[in-house]
Amino acid sequence: MKLAWQNIIHDRLRFSVTVLGVCFAVFLMIFQGSLLVGFLRAASRLIDASDADIWITARGVQAFEFGTILESRTREMAAGVPGVKETGRVCMAFAVYRTPNGKQQVVALVGADPNVGKHFPVPDAPGAAREISPDAVLYDVSDREQIEVTTLPAEVEVNNRRASIERQIEGFGAFLGVPFLFTSYRNAARYIGFGSDEAMYIPVRVGSGYLVSEVQENLQQRLPEVDVLTREEFAHRSRMYWTVKTGAGGAIVTAAVLGFLIGLVVVSQTIYASTMENIEEYATLKALGASQGFVVRVVLMQALICGVAGSMLGLVAVAPGLSYAKTLIPWIYTPWWLPLGMSVPSLLMCSLAAIVSVRSALTVEPGKVFRA
Amino acid sequence: MPDHFLGVENVKVSFGKGEAQVRALRDVSLFFERGTLSLVMGPSGSGKTTLLSMLGCLLCPDEGEVFVDGQAVNKLSEGERATIRQKKVSFVFQAFRLFHSLSAIDNVGLGFEIREPQETRRMELAEELLVQFGLGEKLKHEPKELSPGEKQRVAIARALAGNPPIILADEPTASLDAEAGKNICELLRKQVDRGGRTVVVVSHDSRWKKFADHVITLSDGQVERKGKKS
Numbered sequence: 001m002k003l004a005w006q007n008i009i010h011d012r013l014r015f016s017v018t019v020l021g022v023c024f025a026v027f028l029m030i031f032q033g034s035l036l037v038g039f040l041r042a043a044s045r046l047i048d049a050s051d052a053d054i055w056i057t058a059r060g061v062q063a064f065e066f067g068t069i070l071e072s073r074t075r076e077m078a079a080g081v082p083g084v085k086e087t088g089r090v091c092m093a094f095a096v097y098r099t100p101n102g103k104q105q106v107v108a109l110v111g112a113d114p115n116v117g118k119h120f121p122v123p124d125a126p127g128a129a130r131e132i133s134p135d136a137v138l139y140d141v142s143d144r145e146q147i148e149v150t151t152l153p154a155e156v157e158v159n160n161r162r163a164s165i166e167r168q169i170e171g172f173g174a175f176l177g178v179p180f181l182f183t184s185y186r187n188a189a190r191y192i193g194f195g196s197d198e199a200m201y202i203p204v205r206v207g208s209g210y211l212v213s214e215v216q217e218n219l220q221q222r223l224p225e226v227d228v229l230t231r232e233e234f235a236h237r238s239r240m241y242w243t244v245k246t247g248a249g250g251a252i253v254t255a256a257v258l259g260f261l262i263g264l265v266v267v268s269q270t271i272y273a274s275t276m277e278n279i280e281e282y283a284t285l286k287a288l289g290a291s292q293g294f295v296v297r298v299v300l301m302q303a304l305i306c307g308v309a310g311s312m313l314g315l316v317a318v319a320p321g322l323s324y325a326k327t328l329i330p331w332i333y334t335p336w337w338l339p340l341g342m343s344v345p346s347l348l349m350c351s352l353a354a355i356v357s358v359r360s361a362l363t364v365e366p367g368k369v370f371r372a
Numbered sequence: 373m374p375d376h377f378l379g380v381e382n383v384k385v386s387f388g389k390g391e392a393q394v395r396a397l398r399d400v401s402l403f404f405e406r407g408t409l410s411l412v413m414g415p416s417g418s419g420k421t422t423l424l425s426m427l428g429c430l431l432c433p434d435e436g437e438v439f440v441d442g443q444a445v446n447k448l449s450e451g452e453r454a455t456i457r458q459k460k461v462s463f464v465f466q467a468f469r470l471f472h473s474l475s476a477i478d479n480v481g482l483g484f485e486i487r488e489p490q491e492t493r494r495m496e497l498a499e500e501l502l503v504q505f506g507l508g509e510k511l512k513h514e515p516k517e518l519s520p521g522e523k524q525r526v527a528i529a530r531a532l533a534g535n536p537p538i539i540l541a542d543e544p545t546a547s548l549d550a551e552a553g554k555n556i557c558e559l560l561r562k563q564v565d566r567g568g569r570t571v572v573v574v575s576h577d578s579r580w581k582k583f584a585d586h587v588i589t590l591s592d593g594q595v596e597r598k599g600k601k602s
Binding site for chain 1: 421424425428430431451454455456457458459461462463465466467469471472473474478481482483486487530542
């Protein structure tokens with residue numbers, strides 16, 4: 001297959017254009033893929049951070065950010081269902097935040113009981129730092145500019161009540177365009193004006209020896225007026241709401257598909273031009289007795305070499321691009337498998353791009369060789 | 373009874389349709405003896421290249437039979453004819469038809485890759501051939517760095533890759549000066565005398581006459597004259 005390689009490097013300009021086309025496609029696919037994965041992850045980040053097996057929500061709640069108040073007896077009734085080991089409370093509401101400089105803005109305030117999970121961002125979670133008060137307010141480092149806090153602790157106001165911001169956390173940055181603030185359930189209920197027995201969500205932990213699905217069913221029978229979802233079901237519902245119902249996911253996927261198509265067009269154009277320029281050499285190959293498979297391999301190999309080179313360049317280019325994007329879009333996320341996984345569509349793209357060229361090379365009349 | 377090693381029998385070939393139809397060969401029967409060099413001459417349009425295309429399994433006649441290495445080939449599929457080309461027949465072209473991106477040795481090596489894919493010593497064999505042809509100093513040269521005579525010698529070396537019994541040459545000296553042309557004539561003659569190959573040369577070049585065992589003249593798609601060199 002030296003012929004394939006030599007044909008490519010013999011026309012360096014065309015090779016460079018092809019490689020850049022693949023590189024652009026790979027860059028766009030990985031970038032858009034990272035946006036999509038990050039978006040999906042952020043859409044259910046708080047649900048996933050809980051240790052709860054089951055979430056009880058008001059009927060028809062589509063996403064964590066749009067919860068409504070559950071009846072006060074719901075938690076007590078849930079606690080009485082066999083298999084329920086522990087229940088907690090979570091609430092989320094938009095609140096008015098006044099910065100230390102006096103500027104006002106809207107924030108998403110999340111409050112949760114300490115038993116919701118050790119990864120859930122609450123100040124009084126088990127294992128949390130002792131030096132902060134149980135009613136402290138936490139914010140994500142990526143929201144620092146919006147929160148306008150320069151030193152900790154900082155005295156601010158939430159819904160006209162004094163609050164103390166005492167710690168910054170990571171991984172729970174703004175997803176709705178407004179910053180998140182996290183605090184204890186008790187504190188959040190005070191800011192929002194909830195009663196102590198009211199909640200928006202009741203995370204439930206199932207005792208050992210009980211099946212989650214059975215407890216879920218029992219809870220649903222006992223509480224027919226609410227939705228009883230496993231953590232995965234609620235996370236999935238939340239992700240589907242943000243990606244499908246808002247159209248945001250469609251926009252991201254469309255951009256990734258466009259990247260794929262642009263790469264496809266660039267590679268197919270250049271491989272086709274190269275094949276047609278060397279069409280008499282393919283006729284010579286056939287006259288020399290080369291099999292159809294041999295001819296296909298020469299064309300396909302050229303496309304795949306471009307695909308591999310372009311993919312590698314794309315991977316090199318996307319790393320700093322994503323690094324920079326993370327400073328602007330904190331929830332963007334590139335799992336380790338995404339760059340590796342993108343090599344499959346990029347090689348597929350190059351193979352598809354070679355189809356027309358393969359056809360031309362296979363159908364060339366070998367008798368052409370006699371024309372001087 | 374002719375030796376059916378290589379030749380055509382009652383073949384008719386025409387191109388185009390209706391008034392534009394050209395009858396390239398009209399009921400031609402012609403056989404080439406094993407281990408000889410035959411020269412096919414004739415004016416342009418006499419059917420020389422059409423004849424060569426059929427002998428090389430590149431073209432099927434409208435009627436008649438084509439024999440290559442004793443086998444009737446005109447009813448074979450394209451894949452089977454490609455196998456005949458791979459194993460039995462080799463070409464030398466007027467325009468050399470070297471692969472522009474490959475060096476001399478890689479061009480010959482490609483011949484081995486196509487004809488003897490299992491051969492692991494293909495580059496050594498390619499080098500041996502080129503050294504035999506006086507191109508030992510130009511193994512790594514690309515076609516654009518070679519003179520026309522050198523290009524044709526590389527093309528002949530490529531044609532010999534895999535040791536095919538039949539070589540078909542289409543105007544192999546038309547693009548060469550007198551000295552280079554003579555070298556090519558001698559080289560192909562050697563393939564008959566030392567290699568026992570069967571060589572068919574189509575040419576306008578009368579220099580070939582003294583190297584040929586047989587001279588056939590085509591005219592207007594028919595055999596005009598067929599003679600054995602005295």
